[in-house]
Amino acid sequence: MKPSLFALGIATALMASVAAYAQPSSVKPMTFPVTQGKTYKFEKVAEGVYYATGGFGSNNVVIVNDNDVMLVDTGTTPGNTRRFVEDVKMLTNKPIKYVVNTHFHFDHTDGNQVFGPDVQIIGQEYLAKAINPGILNREPYQTSTGAVLQTQMDDLKKQVADEKDAAKKAALNKQLAGAQQMQAELKELKPTPPNKTYKDKLVIQSGSREIDLLWLGHGHTEGDTVVYLPKEKIVATGDLMESRLAYMGDAIFDEWIDTLDRLKKLDFNVVLPGHGIPFGDKKLIDAYQDYLQDVIVKGNELKRSGTSVEDAAKTIDLTSHAKDFPQITGKGADLRGMRRLYAWLTERGGG
Numbered sequence: 455m456k457p458s459l460f461a462l463g464i465a466t467a468l469m470a471s472v473a474a475y476a477q478p479s480s481v482k483p484m485t486f487p488v489t490q491g492k493t494y495k496f497e498k499v500a501e502g503v504y505y506a507t508g509g510f511g512s513n514n515v516v517i518v519n520d521n522d523v524m525l526v527d528t529g530t531t532p533g534n535t536r537r538f539v540e541d542v543k544m545l546t547n548k549p550i551k552y553v554v555n556t557h558f559h560f561d562h563t564d565g566n567q568v569f570g571p572d573v574q575i576i577g578q579e580y581l582a583k584a585i586n587p588g589i590l591n592r593e594p595y596q597t598s599t600g601a602v603l604q605t606q607m608d609d610l611k612k613q614v615a616d617e618k619d620a621a622k623k624a625a626l627n628k629q630l631a632g633a634q635q636m637q638a639e640l641k642e643l644k645p646t647p648p649n650k651t652y653k654d655k656l657v658i659q660s661g662s663r664e665i666d667l668l669w670l671g672h673g674h675t676e677g678d679t680v681v682y683l684p685k686e687k688i689v690a691t692g693d694l695m696e697s698r699l700a701y702m703g704d705a706i707f708d709e710w711i712d713t714l715d716r717l718k719k720l721d722f723n724v725v726l727p728g729h730g731i732p733f734g735d736k737k738l739i740d741a742y743q744d745y746l747q748d749v750i751v752k753g754n755e756l757k758r759s760g761t762s763v764e765d766a767a768k769t770i771d772l773t774s775h776a777k778d779f780p781q782i783t784g785k786g787a788d789l790r791g792m793r794r795l796y797a798w799l800t801e802r803g804g805g
């Protein structure tokens with residue numbers, strides 16, 4: 455499953471490098487003042503709080519405090535994170551003191567190595583073991599990198615050769631160049647875990663800024679951190695809550711729904727997700743909880759009826775959620791998520 459998780463990241467990163475906002479969404483876009491860096495676009499959500507998009511991997515957040523800076527998530531390659539740090543200098547010359555990893559997935563953490571020991575890299579305690587090579591599931595990322603990327607690139611090369619439309623050809627060539635750059639940049643990758651961890655809650659008071667790092671329970675992964683700014687009423691959710699469907703390959707399904715209940719209890723007006731676009735309407739969280747519940751119920755029925763996981767991924771009917779998540783265009787769901795669901799149902803004694 456893990457090599458395909460890597461593929462997801464590549465696909466995500468390529469999409470992000472071409473058109474971060476082109477994915478279908480039911481969310482009404484929020485508009486903020488924009489600063490365009492060389493690589494990243496920064497949207498000023500509040501004084502000193504910026505939503506950053508356009509690099510390889512996750513969307514990030516920059517929080518400029520009175521005397522220092524916090525970055526939320528890094529990206530898919532060390533090179534990408536260096537470009538991020540360069541672009542942040544357009545916003546402020548204050549030093550980066552904190553980096554928060556919202557969870558262990560490589561598209562949020564594989565730039566960690568560019569920071570020196572003077573920078574606190576903070577994550578929930580689960581990340582310390584999840585990111586160490588050879589422990590849990592980090593190793594396959596590294597061994598599969600070349601093969602997965604190469605397959606993607608071969609595929610893109612074929613598409614470029616077959617494409618007649620000049621504009622589409624140019625867009626595909628841009629994706630190919632991005633994949634080649636990523637392949638080169640991954641050669642120096644050293645998975646780097648946080649150097650500071652917490653269990654349930656860590657409050658950082660930096661000058662007049664209060665930043666709460668909260669573990670609200672299992673969900674997208676075991677160690678998801680929510681970054682909450684109580685005064686500004688902003689919450690950065692990583693992939694625990696995106697504006698679109700999130701990857702489910704490491705999900706703890708039932709607890710995810712409960713964790714989102716706890717998220718909704720926070721007082722906020724803006725959600726800055728790890729992928730997708732900012733949104734303000736808590737109804738999208740309700741809709742995502744309904745989706746997850748439906749995945750559990752329908753997945754359980756399919757498993758009990760003896761349907762193979764491959765067939766379940768093709769036939770599960772989640773189309774009633776397409777109004778909230780327009781990337782659902784027909785029956786079926788991501789196979790990696792369905793594999794995880796079947797395994798989880800077995801762990802729980804269901805199906």
Ligand SMILES: [Zn+2]
Pocket residue numbers: 557559674693701
């Ligand atoms: Zn993730």
